[in-house]
Amino acid sequence: xxxxxxxxxxxxxxxxxxxxxxxxxxxxxxxxxxxxxxxxxxxxxxxxxxxxxxxxxxxxxxxxxxxxxxxxxxxxxxxxxxxxxxxxxxxxxxxxxxxxxxxxxxxxxxxxxxxxxxxxxxxxxxxxxxxxxxxxxxxxxxxxxxxxxxxxxxxxxxxxxxxxxxxxxxxxxxxxxxxxxxxxxxxxxxxxxxxxxxxxxxxxxxxxxxxxxxxxxxxxxxxx
Amino acid sequence: xxxxxxxxxxxxxxxxxxxxxxxxxxxxxxxxxxxxxxxxxxxxxxxxxxxxxxxxxxxxxxxxxxxxxxxxxxxxxxxxxxxxxxxxxxxxxxxxxxxxxxxxxxxxxxxxxxxxxxxxxxxxxxxxxxxxxxxxxxxxxxxxxxxxxxxxxxxxxxxxxxxxxxxxxxxxxxxxxxxxxxxxxxxxxxxxxxxxxxxxxxxxxxxxxxxxxxxxxxxxxxxxxxxxxxxxxxxxxxxxxxxxxxxxxxxxxxxxxxxxxxxxxxxxxxxxxxxxxxxxxxxxxxxxxxxxxxxxx
Numbered sequence: 248x249x250x251x252x253x254x255x256x257x258x259x260x261x262x263x264x265x266x267x268x269x270x271x272x273x274x275x276x277x278x279x280x281x282x283x284x285x286x287x288x289x290x291x292x293x294x295x296x297x298x299x300x301x302x303x304x305x306x307x308x309x310x311x312x313x314x315x316x317x318x319x320x321x322x323x324x325x326x327x328x329x330x331x332x333x334x335x336x337x338x339x340x341x342x343x344x345x346x347x348x349x350x351x352x353x354x355x356x357x358x359x360x361x362x363x364x365x366x367x368x369x370x371x372x373x374x375x376x377x378x379x380x381x382x383x384x385x386x387x388x389x390x391x392x393x394x395x396x397x398x399x400x401x402x403x404x405x406x407x408x409x410x411x412x413x414x415x416x417x418x419x420x421x422x423x424x425x426x427x428x429x430x431x432x433x434x435x436x437x438x439x440x441x442x443x444x445x446x447x448x449x450x451x452x453x454x455x456x457x458x459x460x461x462x463x464x465x466x467x468x469x470x471x
Numbered sequence: 472x473x474x475x476x477x478x479x480x481x482x483x484x485x486x487x488x489x490x491x492x493x494x495x496x497x498x499x500x501x502x503x504x505x506x507x508x509x510x511x512x513x514x515x516x517x518x519x520x521x522x523x524x525x526x527x528x529x530x531x532x533x534x535x536x537x538x539x540x541x542x543x544x545x546x547x548x549x550x551x552x553x554x555x556x557x558x559x560x561x562x563x564x565x566x567x568x569x570x571x572x573x574x575x576x577x578x579x580x581x582x583x584x585x586x587x588x589x590x591x592x593x594x595x596x597x598x599x600x601x602x603x604x605x606x607x608x609x610x611x612x613x614x615x616x617x618x619x620x621x622x623x624x625x626x627x628x629x630x631x632x633x634x635x636x637x638x639x640x641x642x643x644x645x646x647x648x649x650x651x652x653x654x655x656x657x658x659x660x661x662x663x664x665x666x667x668x669x670x671x672x673x674x675x676x677x678x679x680x681x682x683x684x685x686x687x688x689x690x691x692x693x694x695x696x697x698x699x700x701x702x703x704x705x706x707x708x709x710x711x712x713x714x715x716x717x718x719x720x721x722x723x724x725x726x727x728x729x730x731x732x733x734x735x736x737x738x739x740x741x742x743x744x745x746x747x748x749x750x751x752x753x754x755x756x757x758x759x760x761x762x763x764x765x766x767x768x
Contacts, residue, residue, distance in 0.1 A: 259550030322585070329589040333521075416574050418586075420540065428548040432539040435697070435753070 255433045257261035268425035269451050275342050275421075276408040281397030282343075283350025283407075284400070286440055290351055291358020291392075292384065318413055321344045325417040342414045346407055353403050361395040362388060383398060394470045401463040407469070425452045521590040522719035524605050526730050533572045536562045537592035538576035544753045545598045557749040558596040561615065561716075564741065565594070566731060584608050587719045594620055594729070595717045602712070610720050611765025613727040614713030615742055620650050622689030622705040623676075623695050629682040631704040637659050643681035650685040653709045689762070692754050706761055713764060730767070737766020 256262045258341045294305050312320075325341040336344070365388055373383040415424040426448045430441045514623055519742045528534050535639040537545035538558050546556040554562075566573040576592050583599060586592045587609045600618060622642070624630040641662045644651045653663060664681050673694070676684040678719065682714050684691065695701040716733075718725050734741075742763045754762065 256549075260552050260644075261550050262549075264552050324583075326582075326589050329521075329591065335591070386699070405569045416579055416582060418537075418578065418582075418591075420577050424540070424577065425548075427541045429550075431543045432547045432549055434543055 251446070252433070252437040253443035253447065255429055255437050256444065257281050257336065258433075261429050265422060265425050265429070265447070265451070268420060268422035269286045269455070271419060272408065272411045272421040272423075273455060275339065275341055275346065275419075276404075276415060279343050279346030279350055282347040283354045283403075286351040287354025288358055288389070290355030291362060294355055294359035295362050297336050303389035309352045309356055312349050317345060317410055318416060319340060320348065321413060338417045338419045341417060342411070345397055346411070350403065350407055354400060357396055357403065358392060358401045361392040361399070364395060365391050380427050387406060394467070397463050397470075399434050405449070405461060408456060409452060422451060474611050478671065491735065517708050521553055522722040522725075523590065523593055524722065527570060528725070529571060531571075533574050534566060534569060534594070535574045535576055535592040536565070537576045537578040537583060537586050537595040537597055538562060539579075542598060546596070547768050555749070556600060557616070557745055560745045560749050561742075562596050564736065565729075565732065568736075569728075570740075583717075585718060591720055593718065593722075594724060598714055599717050600712050601715050605717075608720065609717040609760070610722065611715040611717050612726055613733040614715040614764050615733060615767070616714040617713045617762055617764055618714060619688050619706075619708075619710070620653055620685055620708040621703050622683050622685045622708060623691040623703045624683040625679075626702050627650035628682065629702050629704040631707070633705070635763040640682040641680070643672050643676050643684040643687060646671060648686060649712075650687070654685060685687050688753070692758055696753070696755060706758065708726045717736075722733050726753070737768075740765060 256265065290305065293301060296302075317322075321341065324345050325336060325338060328336055328341075369387055369391070370383060373387045378386070411421055412420055412423040420428075427442045430444050433440050483521055485607070506713065522635065523531070538554060538556075540548050540554065542556070542611065545555050546554065546558045549555045555731055559575075561574060562575070576586065578586055578592070578597050580597075583595050583597055585607065587595055595609070599605075599611075601614060601736045605611075608748060630636065636658075638660075641664045642654065643664045646667050649751070651663065651665065654663060666675060666677065672686075675681065677752075678700075683704070684694075688703070688708075691703050692706065694705045718729065742765050743759065746759050746763045751759075751760070
């Protein structure tokens with residue numbers, strides 16, 4: 248074990264700090280994921296509406312998110328808004344804003360795809376039964392959409408959790424940064440610590456992401 | 472011109488992005504208003520000019536100092552979660568003499584200038600080398616450390632001067648470093664072996680692929696002390712660069728206070744004490760006078 252350098256994690260409060268870092272990552276990603284799911288459903292429905300200006304705007308939004316690396320978005324929101332508008336956003340709000348901005352766009356596109364994949368006859372039958380648009384979406388289309396969405400959105404959610412490692416660039420100390428700090432502080436005493444510490448960080452990410460993917464499998468089976 | 476274009480592009484993209492966000496439904500505006508809440512809180516802390524004057528810092532009772540959190544031994548976090556290192560030792564003194572608490576901000580090499588220009592930190596103390604390009608973006612105070620290039624070679628064949636290098640001998644450098652630029656410019660006859668990463672250069676040097684390895688002197692000194700059988704034959708080569716604290720461009724009150732502080736504590740040999748407390752383990756006593764700059768001189 249010594250050669251792997253896992254022992255450095257048990258010095259002082261190192262392990263506790265790693266867990267605190269993990270909590271920062273989880274907090275940012277869970278808030279953003281929750282907001283993205285709600286907003287994504289809304290955006291996704293709007294994407295299917297037949298309205299040219301609306302479609303164009305949503306297209307620009309989606310393409311912006313696709314083209315811009317999250318890193319750039321973080322810099323624009325955290326430093327750019329201060330430069331251009333003089334706003335002083337906290338690093339955490341900037342991170343949540345960027346991740347929600349990203350998640351909403353991608354989630355919206357997934358929702359749009361799922362709605363499109365619901366056969367047209369479902370809409371027509373619902374209307375034939377005398378339901379209005381809201382009822383049709385609420386009782387007929389969305390339940391089917393959500394079932395189709397689960398496997399797709401799990402990819403996005405776990406990706407969002409892992410991408411939170413970028414927030415170290417705007418000064419937020421999250422799990423990966425704490426890992427680097429621990430490795431570097433022990434560079435002389437245990438030069439191999441990198442391997443052990445990164446292995447533990449990997450395990451921590453796994454512990455967070457795995458239950459989500461289990462939950463998805465469970466829901467998929469239950470709702471099938 | 473170019474800079475201007477980038478700024479315009481950024482502004483335009485930002486505007487489009489925000490426009491899209493605000494137009495795409497109430498959802499995004501929930502996020503925006505949440506953000507707006509935090510904005511009101513902190514807006515009074517930062518003055519319009521984008522930085523806080525000395526009086527504003529004293530009044531608020533807290534100074535924001537940007538340091539590295541993973542560059543041992545200059546700025547790192549120890550096992551109890553406390554910031555430590557050569558830069559942090561100095562930061563602690565600044566906090567004490569100003570009579571304010573310190574809020575450490577973990578910075579990366581790539582965002583140090585951004586932090587100052589947006590006033591999100593008051594001082595950067597992150598092993599910040601003074602260069603002309605950077606001096607146009609931020610204001611440097613008096614320096615507190617020297618950096619130069621150094622050349623390390625095996626003990627069996629120490630290279631003490633670059634004139635000793637034979638026609639067939641090669642020197643190892645890392646691409647993109649000041650060592651590469653300096654040698655290419657000043658010693659065009661010396662053959663260089665270039666590697667992209669530190670680890671590759673290190674392995675090549677240990678395997679004897681080159682007669683010597685040129686890099687920042689702090690790096691080569693640390694290498695020779697950590698590895699048996701190597702000596703730094705040339706501890707200081709070429710232009711002397713310095714490391715200094717930096718503040719937002721135009722923040723004269725804070726800059727003046729810092730300069731006075733560095734001169735005052737120089738009289739009591741503060742930075743030598745700093746070296747002995749933080750760098751001695753890594754660099755040893757013999758490099759103390761090469762690396763430390765006292766009182767800005």
